[in-house]
Amino acid sequence: MDDGEIRISSxxxxxxxxxxxxxxxxxxxxANEYEDRRGRANDAVVRREITSLFVDLPEPRPKLGQPSGSSLGSTVGSTVGAPAPPAPQTPPAVSSSPRAKLAxxxxxLSPFIALGTFFLTRSWLAFLLIPIIAILARTFDE
Known part of the structure; x- marks a missing residue:
């Protein structure tokens, strides 16, 4: 069996x-590429699916197939030589530029803008302003 077809662990x-x-x-x-790869990593079943996410990236890369610090046969007191748990990853900071704050x-405010527009126009189409504003703000923020 090809190593790429071996199932991966959690x-x-x-x-x-x-x-x-x-x-x-x-x-x-x-952000978009990270979310795409993160989704594909969550859905991955075999090694090939994980390694394909890192072909264009330098280290760090996951060490697939190497024994982890905890095994099913280990005892409670056997932590000598065990690798330290990875440091928690903090998400990237939210942009605080004036454009990002405005977006x-x-x-x-988009629900309130849509509600006000609805009362002025008496048309339910005013509520389409909510996703339109969100899309415009996203492109404005980038």
């Missing part, structure tokens, strides 16, 4: 997600 999947988060925090992946404010 720990290997979580390591891949942590490595993707590190690449995103380093600026190697934009977030518009999205927050």
């Amino acid at each position: 720990a290997e999947r979580e390591q891949a997600l942590a490595d993707l988060a590190e690449h995103h925090a380093a600026g190697r992946l934009d 977030r404010t518009l999205v927050s």
Whole structure:
């Protein structure tokens, strides 16, 4: 059997997600690409699906097939030589530029803008302003 067809464990999947988060925090992946790869990593079943997410990225990469620090046969006191757990990954900071603040404010106010427009026009189409404002704010923020 090809190594790429071997099923991965939950720990290997979580390591891949942590490595993707590190690449995103380093600026190697934009938000859309990070979300796409994160979704594909969550859905991955075999090694090939995980390794394909890292072909264009430098280290860190998940170490697939290597034994983890905890095994089913280990005892409670056997932590000598066990690798330290990975440091928790913090999500990237939310942009605080004036444009980003304006975009977030518009999205927050969009239901009220739509409601006011509805009362002025008496047309239910005014409620379409909510997703339209969200889409425009997203493109304005980028």
